[in-house]
Amino acid sequence: MENRHRRSSLLKYFTDGKFAELSDPTVGVDFFARLIEVKDGTRIKLQLWDTAGQERFRSITKSYYRNSVGALLVYDVCNRTSFEHIPRWMMEARRHIEPHRPVFCLVGCKLDLVMNGCRREVSQEEARAFAEQYGVHHVETSARTGYNVEDAFRTVTQEVYNRIQNGEYKVEDGWDGIKTGFARPGGLDFNLVEAEPTKSSCC
Amino acid sequence: MFRSRSWFGGGLWKPKNPHSLEHLKYLYNVLSKNQTVSENNRGLLVETLRSIAEILIWGDQNDSSVFDFFLEKNMLSFFLRIMKQKCGSYVCVQLLQTLNILFENIRNETSLYYLLSNNHVNSIIVHKFDFSDEEVMAYYISFLKTLSLKLNAHTIHFFYNEVNEHTNDFPLYTEAIKFFNHSEGMVRIAVRTLTLNVYRVEDASMLTFIRDRTAAPYFSNLVWFIGNHIIELDICVRNDADHQSQNRLSDLVAEHLDHLHYLNDILCLNIEDLNKVLSEHLLHKLLVPLYVYSLTRRKDLLCQNQEERKYVSTVVALFLLSQVFLIVPHGPLVRTLAAVILKSNIDIIKNGASQVLKQYEDIISNTTVAFSPPKESLDKSLENLNESSKLENVAEKTVDKDKKNWYSMEKDKSIKSSTYITESNSVKTEFDKVDVANETIEEIKYLSVTDEEKEQRLALENPLTSEATGNTIEQDSLSNKPFLETILNSLYCTENDYAALFALCLLYALANNQGIDPETMDLVLAPLKVSIKNLYNETLINRIIHIITLSCQINAKVRLVTLELATKLLIQLVISENEVLLQDYHLAAVEAAKEQSTTLLRNFYKGEDIFLDMFEDEYSEIQKKPLKVEWLMMDSNILLPPTGTPMTGIEFSKRLPCGEVERARRAIRVFFFIRELSLTLNNEIETQLPLTNPSSCVQVNNVLDLNNSDLIACRVVWKDGQKIKRFLVIDCIQLILVEPDTRKLGWGVAKFVGFLQDIEVAGDKDDSRCLHLTIHKPLSCSTSNRIPLLSAKFIFEDHIRCMAAKQRLTKGRIKARQKKMNQIARLLDIPTATPHCSTPPNYALMGFRNDRMVGRGQRPKDQQRMFTVNKVPGFAAQMRRDSLIKSGTKRLEGSPSVKCQEASIRIRDSSPKMPRPRSEEIPLEDMRLRKSSLTTTPVCVAEHVEVGTLAASSPEEPEILIRKYSEETSFTERQNNETRVSRRKGKVETV
Ligand SMILES: Nc1nc2c(ncn2[C@@H]2O[C@H](COP(=O)(O)OP(=O)(O)OP(=O)(O)O)[C@@H](O)[C@H]2O)c(=O)[nH]1
Numbered sequence A: 001m002e003n004r005h006r007r008s009s010l011l012k013y014f015t016d017g018k019f020a021e022l023s024d025p026t027v028g029v030d031f032f033a034r035l036i037e038v039k040d041g042t043r044i045k046l047q048l049w050d051t052a053g054q055e056r057f058r059s060i061t062k063s064y065y066r067n068s069v070g071a072l073l074v075y076d077v078c079n080r081t082s083f084e085h086i087p088r089w090m091m092e093a094r095r096h097i098e099p100h101r102p103v104f105c106l107v108g109c110k111l112d113l114v115m116n117g118c119r120r121e122v123s124q125e126e127a128r129a130f131a132e133q134y135g136v137h138h139v140e141t142s143a144r145t146g147y148n149v150e151d152a153f154r155t156v157t158q159e160v161y162n163r164i165q166n167g168e169y170k171v172e173d174g175w176d177g178i179k180t181g182f183a184r185p186g187g188l189d190f191n192l193v194e195a196e197p198t199k200s201s202c203c
Numbered sequence B: 001m002f003r004s005r006s007w008f009g010g011g012l013w014k015p016k017n018p019h020s021l022e023h024l025k026y027l028y029n030v031l032s033k034n035q036t037v038s039e040n041n042r043g044l045l046v047e048t049l050r051s052i053a054e055i056l057i058w059g060d061q062n063d064s065s066v067f068d069f070f071l072e073k074n075m076l077s078f079f080l081r082i083m084k085q086k087c088g089s090y091v092c093v094q095l096l097q098t099l100n101i102l103f104e105n106i107r108n109e110t111s112l113y114y115l116l117s118n119n120h121v122n123s124i125i126v127h128k129f130d131f132s133d134e135e136v137m138a139y140y141i142s143f144l145k146t147l148s149l150k151l152n153a154h155t156i157h158f159f160y161n162e163v164n165e166h167t168n169d170f171p172l173y174t175e176a177i178k179f180f181n182h183s184e185g186m187v188r189i190a191v192r193t194l195t196l197n198v199y200r201v202e203d204a205s206m207l208t209f210i211r212d213r214t215a216a217p218y219f220s221n222l223v224w225f226i227g228n229h230i231i232e233l234d235i236c237v238r239n240d241a242d243h244q245s246q247n248r249l250s251d252l253v254a255e256h257l258d259h260l261h262y263l264n265d266i267l268c269l270n271i272e273d274l275n276k277v278l279s280e281h282l283l284h285k286l287l288v289p290l291y292v293y294s295l296t297r298r299k300d301l302l303c304q305n306q307e308e309r310k311y312v313s314t315v316v317a318l319f320l321l322s323q324v325f326l327i328v329p330h331g332p333l334v335r336t337l338a339a340v341i342l343k344s345n346i347d348i349i350k351n352g353a354s355q356v357l358k359q360y361e362d363i364i365s366n367t368t369v370a371f372s373p374p375k376e377s378l379d380k381s382l383e384n385l386n387e388s389s390k391l392e393n394v395a396e397k398t399v400d401k402d403k404k405n406w407y408s409m410e411k412d413k414s415i416k417s418s419t420y421i422t423e424s425n426s427v428k429t430e431f432d433k434v435d436v437a438n439e440t441i442e443e444i445k446y447l448s449v450t451d452e453e454k455e456q457r458l459a460l461e462n463p464l465t466s467e468a469t470g471n472t473i474e475q476d477s478l479s480n481k482p483f484l485e486t487i488l489n490s491l492y493c494t495e496n497d498y499a500a501l502f503a504l505c506l507l508y509a510l511a512n513n514q515g516i517d518p519e520t521m522d523l524v525l526a527p528l529k530v531s532i533k534n535l536y537n538e539t540l541i542n543r544i545i546h547i548i549t550l551s552c553q554i555n556a557k558v559r560l561v562t563l564e565l566a567t568k569l570l571i572q573l574v575i576s577e578n579e580v581l582l583q584d585y586h587l588a589a590v591e592a593a594k595e596q597s598t599t600l601l602r603n604f605y606k607g608e609d610i611f612l613d614m615f616e617d618e619y620s621e622i623q624k625k626p627l628k629v630e631w632l633m634m635d636s637n638i639l640l641p642p643t644g645t646p647m648t649g650i651e652f653s654k655r656l657p658c659g660e661v662e663r664a665r666r667a668i669r670v671f672f673f674i675r676e677l678s679l680t681l682n683n684e685i686e687t688q689l690p691l692t693n694p695s696s697c698v699q700v701n702n703v704l705d706l707n708n709s710d711l712i713a714c715r716v717v718w719k720d721g722q723k724i725k726r727f728l729v730i731d732c733i734q735l736i737l738v739e740p741d742t743r744k745l746g747w748g749v750a751k752f753v754g755f756l757q758d759i760e761v762a763g764d765k766d767d768s769r770c771l772h773l774t775i776h777k778p779l780s781c782s783t784s785n786r787i788p789l790l791s792a793k794f795i796f797e798d799h800i801r802c803m804a805a806k807q808r809l810t811k812g813r814i815k816a817r818q819k820k821m822n823q824i825a826r827l828l829d830i831p832t833a834t835p836h837c838s839t840p841p842n843y844a845l846m847g848f849r850n851d852r853m854v855g856r857g858q859r860p861k862d863q864q865r866m867f868t869v870n871k872v873p874g875f876a877a878q879m880r881r882d883s884l885i886k887s888g889t890k891r892l893e894g895s896p897s898v899k900c901q902e903a904s905i906r907i908r909d910s911s912p913k914m915p916r917p918r919s920e921e922i923p924l925e926d927m928r929l930r931k932s933s934l935t936t937t938p939v940c941v942a943e944h945v946e947v948g949t950l951a952a953s954s955p956e957e958p959e960i961l962i963r964k965y966s967e968e969t970s971f972t973e974r975q976n977n978e979t980r981v982s983r984r985k986g987k988v989e990t991v
C-alpha cells in the first residue's frame, strides 16, 4: 500500500523503456532480464528480480538475496522515511548474500516530482554522504522520464564486471550470482543475477 | 506434412536430447507459434505442455539455466493464455496436469515463489473450467490439493490477499470447498485434505477470514450433507430385511466414519474459533436434532415441526452416536453432547429444542436446534460473500426468493453474511401423556407390509417390554430422561440383542471418551435413586448382568459379541482402582450365570476328539482377538438385524449360532467369557487355562538333558527327500526330535517339537521298519494354512523298535488328549472317577467314536495297539540355550550347573486298571541297553517322579532347567517287575 514507491516502475523502464502511471503492486516476485554492454564491449545479461514491498512478502524476498551479486537500494526523494529504511535493507542484503560482497547502488527516485515542485525530503548531499560512508554508488532517477535509469543499472553492472575482472567474483558451484553465458562463438558473456530487493516503507 | 511439422519451431530442429535447454527453446518456439488453440495444433500443444513440465523438473534438479529461460520468456503467461481460450478438455487436462507436476516437483523455492507470484495461480484457480468433465474435475482438484501442500506461513500470502480485506480473497480455499459435496468420493476427499492443509497454516488473518467469512456457510452445508448421508444409511438399514445390500451399507458406514474423522481432524487442530463454530453447527444442526432426538419418538417433547422432522431408527442413532464418542475426543463438543443425552429431562426438552443445548453449552447461541437445510447453498453463500463485500452493505442483504431449490423455504430470512445468526424459532407444544413410542410400534404393526418387514421395522424401534416397565421407581426417574431411558431400555434383549449391542457400545464409548468429564458420566455410573451404599448405577448394572444371564440359556438370542462387550463394560464400570464395587447380590448373579454357562457347556461335553479341538481353538480365538469396540463399530454388518445364517458372511461372534457344532462353539465361548468375568470380579487369576501351559513346553533349540529319557533312534525322511538322523523323544504332551548335543554327552538339542494330541501315525505296508507320521497344526494356529506341521516317514532300526515307537506315539496321543479332557471335565465340574489324575479314556466309547471321527489326527486302525504300553519313561530336562549364551561362558562338557524346576505334574498311583493285551507287549530291554551305551552315563531311570532331581552345580554358571516327566510313568507302576530290572530311582548326577 503505502510502501509502494518505485521498484517495478524502475525495472520496467529499464527493460521495456516504458512507464506506466498505474502499476499493480507486486505480489511476491517478478522477473526481468536485459542485455547490457560494458566498457570493453562485453555483453552481460542481467537477470533482475523485482520483489514486493509489502511486509507480508518479506520472508519470501529474503530467499532471493542469496543468489544475487548486486542490489539497488531504492528510496523516494520525496519521502524521508523511505530513505531512513535504507540501512536496514542494506544490512539485510549483506547478511543474506554472505560470504559474497554485493555491489550496491543507492537510487533516489521520482526525481521528476521534485522538478514538478514537490517538496524534496532527502537532499542530494545527504544521500551522497551516506553512499560515500558505505562505499556505494549513488544516483537520482525518475522512472517517469527515464532520467538516469539506465545509469543506475549500468553503474552496478560495470562494478560487478570490474570485480569479475579482478577475480573477486567467479563462477561458483552453488552460487548463482555469476553464471557463464550460453555458449556462443567467441562469447565472453556473463549472467548477472541482480536482485533489487530495495524497499523502504513509510509505515 | 512431415516437413511442415518439423518446421514448427521456427527453423529449429527438435533437439535429440529431451532434457536440455535447447529442447525447452524449441518448445518455446512451438508455443509462440501456436498461441491460438485450434483443431490442428491441439495435439502438438498437449505434447508441448507435457514436455515442458518434464524439462522444467529436470532443470530444477540439474540445470538452473532451464528455469531461467522459462522466467525470461515468461512462459507461464502462455499457459494462462491457452487456458483462457475455449481450448477443450483435452488441452485443459494437460495444462492442469503440467501445472500439477510443476508445483508438485519444483524444489527450488525461488522458482516456486515465482510461479506463485502475481496472482497467476489465483487466476488459474478461479478459472471456470468445464467441471462437468470428469477428468478436468479430477485434475483441477488435485492441482488445488497440490497447491495446498505448498502452503506455509510464507506462501500463504500468495493465495490470501489480506490487503483487500473486503473481498473474498482466498480463492484456493473458497473454490475448493464448493466441491465439498461432489458426487465423486475422490473429489470430496481432496477437498477435505485441502481444507485441513489450509487450517494447519497458522496464519491469524487467514484464519480470521475463514472463520468470519466461510466457516458458517461451509460447516452448515457440510453438516447437512452428512445428515442426509445418514438418512440414506438409515433407509438402507430399514429396507434390508434379507441382508441384500451389505455393500451399499458398508460404503455408507465407511463414509460416515470418514466424515467423523475429518471433523475430528479439524477439531484436533485446536483452532479455538473454528472449533467453536464447527461444534455449534454439529450440535445444533446434526448431532442433537438428528442423532439424539432419534432416540425418542415422543412427539410431545421435541418442538421442531413434526412433519418436517427427520429421524433415524433407534439402532442407527445408537450406532452413530457410538461412533461419534469413539472417534471425537474434543471436550466442549462431546461434553455437551453427553450432557444432552444423559441429563436432558422432559421439562428441559419440552421448553423448546434450543433450550436443550442452552442448558449445557458454554457458548450462548441463538441457532435453532433442528436438522434442516442450510439457509443457502455454499456456492450461493460464497457468491454473496463476494457481492456483499463489494457492495459494502453486509447486514441488509436479502436473498432472492424465487430460487427453485430446497433453500427456498428459508430464503425470506435475512442473512447476516458474517455470523450466520438466525432467530430461534422455538415452537412449543404441550406435554401430553400419550406414549408415543408404543403408538409408533402399533402403527408399524398395521402397516401394509410383509411380516418380515414389519418385524424388521419393529426391531429397529426400541421395544418397551413388560419387563422394562416392571420396576416402577426406576421407570419414573428414567422416563423423565427420555434419551437415557431409550439407551437403558435398549439393553433388554427379549426379542434379540439388536439394539442392546449398540446401547452397550454407546455406554462403552461414553465411558472411554477422553473428552467427557467424569461428572457427566457419573450420571450413568451413579445410582438414579440417591443412595449412599451404591457407587454405581444399579439399574444399568442390573441390565448388563441380565444380558450376561440371558446369554447362558439354551437358544439365547444374545450374540457372543454382545456378551463380550457386556462383560468388558461391566468390569470397567464396577472396578475402580483395583477394587470391585459390585454388591453381593450382583456378584451372586454373575456366579449364577457362571454356573449356568457351565451347565450349558456340559451338555456339549463329549469324549469326542472334536470337542477338545474346539475347546482349545475357541480359547485361542478369544485370546487372539479380544474385542475392539472401535473395530466393531466399523463393521456395517452389525447394523442389520441379528441373523444366524453363515451365508451372510458375517463373523461367527457377530451372529447367532447355526447348527449343533456352532451351538457348541458358542457355549464354549460363553463359558470362557463368564469364567473370566467371574475370576476378575473375584480378583482371581486364571490357573487352568489354557489347557497347555506354553511355558512348560519344550521349544525348538532348547537343550535337553536326555540322560534319563528314552530315545529311539530313527531316520526322518521328509517329503522332499531330505533325510536326517534324529532321536525320537516322547514326552507327556510333546513329541520331540533331538540331535545329540556335540558339546555335552547325554544332552540333546530339540530340532522339532509337536503336540502328541495332533499326531496321526500309520504303518508302512511295504516296510515294517517304517512309520508315516503327520502332525497337524492346531486349528487355532492359522485358518488359511492347513499344511501339517510335519509329514514325514520315520525309519527305525528294526521292526521291533518301529512297533514300539508306534505304540508309544499312539498311546501318547490318547493320553495327551485324555489328560486334557480331564482338565476340561474339572473345569466343568464333571465328576471323574479319579478327579485329580489322568482317567482312562472311555474305551467303550472309543470304538464307537472311531467311526465318526471329525477331529484332527486319526485313531489307529488297530485298537489293540494302544493298550500295549510298557515303556518306562525317563525325563527330558530342558535347558534354555539363550540363557547359556547370555551367561557368556562356554559350557564345559559335563559340568552343567543345574537348578531344577519340577514340572508340576504329579503322578499318583491311581492309574486305572484296564485290560492289557499281553500279546502286544514289546520288551524294551535291548533298547535301554543301547541307550546306555550311547550316553555312557549309567542308566538312571526315574521310577517315581518325585525323586530325580538333577543337581550338578558349578557355581559360576547357574542355569535353569525345566524338568519334564512323562506321564507314562503312571502306567509303568504296574508293569511287570522283570521289565524294570535295571531301573533305579533317579539319582543325582554330578559329573
Ligand atoms: N511520478 C513518478 N511516479 C512514479 C515513479 N516511479 C513509480 N511511480 C509511481 O509509483 C507507484 C508505485 O510504483 P511501483 O513501481 O509499482 O512501486 P513498487 O515499489 O514496485 O511497489 P510494490 O511492488 O507494491 O512494492 C506507481 O503508481 C507508479 O506510477 C517515478 O519515478 N515518478
Ligand SMILES: [Mg+2]
Residues within 6 Å of the ligand: A007, A008, A009, A024, A025, A026, A050, A051, A052, A053
Ligand atoms: Mg512492484
